[in-house]
Amino acid sequence: SQTIHQWPATLVQPVGSPLSLECTVEGTSNPNLYWYRQAAGRGLQLLFYSVGIGQISSEVPQNLSASRPQDRQFILSSKKLLLSDSGFYLCAWSPGPYNSPLHFGNGTRLTVT
Amino acid sequence: EDKVVQSPLSLVVHEGDTVTLNCSYEVTNFRSLLWYKQEKKAPTFLFMLTSSGIEKKSGRLSSILDKKELSSILNITATQTGDSAIYLCAVEARGAQKLVFGQGTRLTINP
Numbered sequence: 084s085q086t087i088h089q090w091p092a093t094l095v096q097p098v099g100s101p102l103s104l105e106c107t108v109e110g111t112s113n114p115n116l117y118w119y120r121q122a123a124g125r126g127l128q129l130l131f132y133s134v135g136i137g138q139i140s141s142e143v144p145q146n147l148s149a150s151r152p153q154d155r156q157f158i159l160s161s162k163k164l165l166l167s168d169s170g171f172y173l174c175a176w177s178p179g180p181y182n183s184p185l186h187f188g189n190g191t192r193l194t195v196t
Numbered sequence: 197e198d199k200v201v202q203s204p205l206s207l208v209v210h211e212g213d214t215v216t217l218n219c220s221y222e223v224t225n226f227r228s229l230l231w232y233k234q235e236k237k238a239p240t241f242l243f244m245l246t247s248s249g250i251e252k253k254s255g256r257l258s259s260i261l262d263k264k265e266l267s268s269i270l271n272i273t274a275t276q277t278g279d280s281a282i283y284l285c286a287v288e289a290r291g292a293q294k295l296v297f298g299q300g301t302r303l304t305i306n307p
Contacts, residue, residue, distance in 0.1 A: 115293055126202070126284060127239075127297040134293055142294070173238070184230055185286075185295060187238040 085110035089174045089188030096195055102147075102161040104191050106174030109155065114176040116157040117185065118149055121171040133157060134179060169195045198223040200298035202285050208304045213275050217301045219285035220267040229268050230295065231259055232284040239284055242270075272303075280305045 089106045096102060108114050115134050119127040129142045131149035139149050146165060150158045157174060171192050175185040199222045209215055221229065228246045232239035243252040245261035245268060252259050256275075261268045272279055282302050286295040 117294070119297075126200075126299040127286075129294055129296070132294050140293070179293075184241040184244055185239075186241070189237040 085176070085186065087174065087176055087186060087188045089191060091191055092189065093192045094194070096164050096193065098166055098195055099163050102159070102164050102168070102193070104159040104172055104174075104193075106157045106159075106188055107155055108176045111155070111176070111178065113154060113179060115179050116151060116155075117175040117177075118157065118159045119173045119175065121173060121190075123170075127173065131159070164195045166195050169193055198287065198289060198292075198296045200285055200287055200296050202283075202298035202301050204301060205299060206302045206304075208306065209275060211275060211277060211305055211307050213305075214271065214273045215275060215303065217270040217272075217283050217285075217303070218267065219270070219298055220265075221285075221287045221298075222266065223287045223289045223296070225290040226263070226266075226287065227290040227292075228288045229261055230286045230288070231268075231270050232286065234282040234284060234300070235280075242283075275305045277305050277307055279303060 086109045117132045118130040121127050132140050133151045147161050171190050173190045174188040177185050201220050203218045230244045231242040243259045250261040256273045259270045282300040284300045285298045288295050
């Protein structure tokens, strides 16, 4: 069966520091991969998605970036965090070509201080 | 731009009540609408509705898609405290590789 791992679960970082969140999927190949962000008590905002190694689509211009160095690995990064980057970050995967339903990781709660 | 709007944003009821959550959408070339339940961490999949499957039911939960009105409802009967969660609605367009989510409805069931 397929599983998705996301870490860390919580993170507190000062403004201006770098960020690296990692997500890996097991038990499937060539998945579609997604990074979503959820503000407190709100819906999910799509940040990035990838349909293959090295293929990244950005939905929201900001100081975040994403990379997919391996088929089942998706990384969310920032060189310098802003206060507004605080939130709950969720990684998700789906079998291609159509992405429904998505399967989510347990998320990373990021607090930028 | 594709858009999903959920209502109400927040709802508090007593255990045993029946609730109806709403989701309306604007999407070019609609393919499917999905409902998720989010308790503390990962959203979990509930239903997927398409043109060929406009009504789904699982236990006390049921959902209907109205393609004419571009909307969907999620019904929960005989609510329990374990139903307390954020319920998320999302839509997918044909040819798109992504889901667009609504703001979610925070449902609280009081004993």
